[in-house]
Amino acid sequence: MASATPPQGSRRTELATPEFRRATNEVSSTLCRRSEEHGAVWRLNLGGRTQQEGESRPSAQAPAGHRLIAQKVARTYRTVEHAAACVLAGTPHWELEAGVLSVIYHLMADQKARGKRPAPERRGAVRQEEREIMTDRWKEDMTRAQFGRRNLDAIGPVLDQWLERPHGFLTFRLAQVLTGHGCFGSYLHMIGREESPLCHKCGAADYTVQAVQHTLAVCTSWEE
Template sequence: MAIRAARGYRTMSYEAACVLVGSIPWDIEASALASLFYWREEALARGLRPAPREIEVRRSELRQRSIDEWALRLEQPSFGVRTVEAVRPVLSQWLARQHGLLTFRLTQVLSGHGCFGGYLCRIARREPSAVCHHCDDCADEDAQHTLECCPAWAEERAELCAVVGDDLSLPTVVKAMVESETSWNAVQAFAEQVMLSKEAAERERENTTDLAIRRRRTGRRRRAYGLHLQPPQ
């Protein structure tokens, strides 16, 4: 469910998807709800009826406790490390923000699962190598290469840096996105422009290649191929 809400590929890890959509893990959420229930029951057993305001305060306290517990758990993520480590320092602000929606292409940049050489080669198994197809400088392309240094996207990157600054490490970018709707929109615009171009280039490779690994898969062949996808990272 979290992966669908994040509009990401199904190879995304559960931890990364939950962080991106701001979904506190169910076991932590259930524990908080149980604590609220037993708190009310104990009050009623003593002949007290908590006022709506008291209940709301207690609920807010338990939510913050849940966020703190989640942040502690995220200190040692199993998968989706790049995404989790970028959001964890500003987790409370990320959850409380009133702006910014995730899109399919923005999620690719934030999660690293998308049209990148490393992902297409090792996880999706759609490319024979992990090289960047848009420059000659990268033998193992990932989302950070696209965001930070691939010369093919210099123009789009200049527009992004004009808004969020020159530091394009993911934690810094995420912090800027949380603090400003303008920054969020700038990162989203970069993702939409760049990933759209990368997807078009991938389709062109699919349509003109002689390599079986690159050919578009449909029907039964696609379902069989899906069984061999790498586990979330």
């Protein structure tokens, strides 16, 4: 029987701690920063070029780089959909993050033109308000996603609590349970790693319908 190979570059559980999530989000934010030279905020265009603030929204096809980062943080397989990986990792799409940076930039630019400088408290309040707006937009995007519905439907209603939780992290095995992409016969059969999609333990034929639910609540091999 073939076994699934862990995602390339996966490490121990400290990669998914809240501190690591915050650090990763900071790195992601730097990829959407403003252009000092042109005095405008530029967003990453998903078609391969930069997009100036005010242009129409690009397509929903995500950059491969962001999807890979989210998968690494969430410790998932590379077959996990982009929207689901982002939610599990707690990192918003770069386009949404760029929107927050855009507002902060224009606030600073406006105050600078008036010969003023906004107080740190003011910047912090605006940033918090914009991040709340960003989260609401993120929730709207989640409702339109076609793939990864298992995770989106589960976390979407409690997204705020999921993002702000000060404890808990995802392990490689927990990520498999949450996504269904892992050491399950049906998944390994789907990607061509095994000849049979049946349960490894009991050989149930209905296992292919809901592999995770079967493993957690139905398979008699796990009763003890």
